[in-house]
Amino acid sequence: MEAPEHSIASRLRTGAALMVLAGVGFVGYGLVFLARTFFGSGFELGVDTLGGVTAGQLAASNPAMANYINHLHVAISGLLIAVGLAVAALAWYGVRSGQTWAWVTAVVVPVVALGFALPMHYGGLFAHDWVTHLGPIYLATAVFLVGAVLSGLALRRAAAAGSRPAT
Template identity: 65%
Template sequence: MSTDQAAVDRHGTAHELDRGVRLGALLMALAGIAFVGYGVVFLGRTFFGSGFELGVETLNGVTPADLDAVDPAVMHYINHLHVATAAFISSTGIAVAALSWYGVRRGQLWAWATAVVAAVVGLALALPMHYADLFTHNWMTHLGPIYLATIVFVVGAGLSVRGLLSESRSAESGGETDV
């Protein structure tokens, strides 16, 4: 292979890796925005919904109105927890979107790692409780949106890290791209 052809191949590969970083960062950022959207819906359901949260209309047949009639403080406390949960879901989404769009897209591996850790910690702590069968919920409406956003996030993280690690190896080897 001629020197010119090798340069074209390296440039083409670097371009593809760069495109993967950009597309991956975009998907990660979109997933972060979806997390924010889920938090906003969660918040809206707290103040304007008829049930407890998305996909949870009653707790074993007991409605929020039933609980409020028994002890309004219980519903105020549940609403307080819902607002706090919505805030942390939304703030994590903002952080993930910003890290992805402004850091990962520019090739910063630390931003990728921080976005991944933030999302993984939130999901790893929140999701297992849903499988303990402590209350009835509609799986599709309650967890479906978060799982869809998570799939988009994981695809984006995978696409972008491939390019980020290749760029990192290329920089360490003096600018040559591993082909």
């Protein structure tokens, strides 16, 4: 038995809204990452030292390396913010209106980004507090996954019914 059209549209809207919320979370994480570069410890959330060396000590002993790390943090911040904006815009304007291409793109973009970024954290290459370091991204990713599944199922049901959900 197929769900009524309004139920499909409701699930699509809810799923898209959760994807938008996660996108805003990605933006927020990028902004925190950026702020910590200039106003915090100089390292990422959950990373107070690298090999027992603080950012201040590193800057005093090797300014070029400290500047390079800051450069990378600013670049990563920009990419996190861009991914978050892309996901939020695709979900709000595309997924919510029943566009399958927008759903696929909104899912692929963070999967690729996280697929590259997360495995590096589990190689034991540096010490970090995974709850504060990765917790916010895991939370945003969990919200995103719930939204992607809800909206994806709604898109499939709409396609099976031969219609585009009314939003």
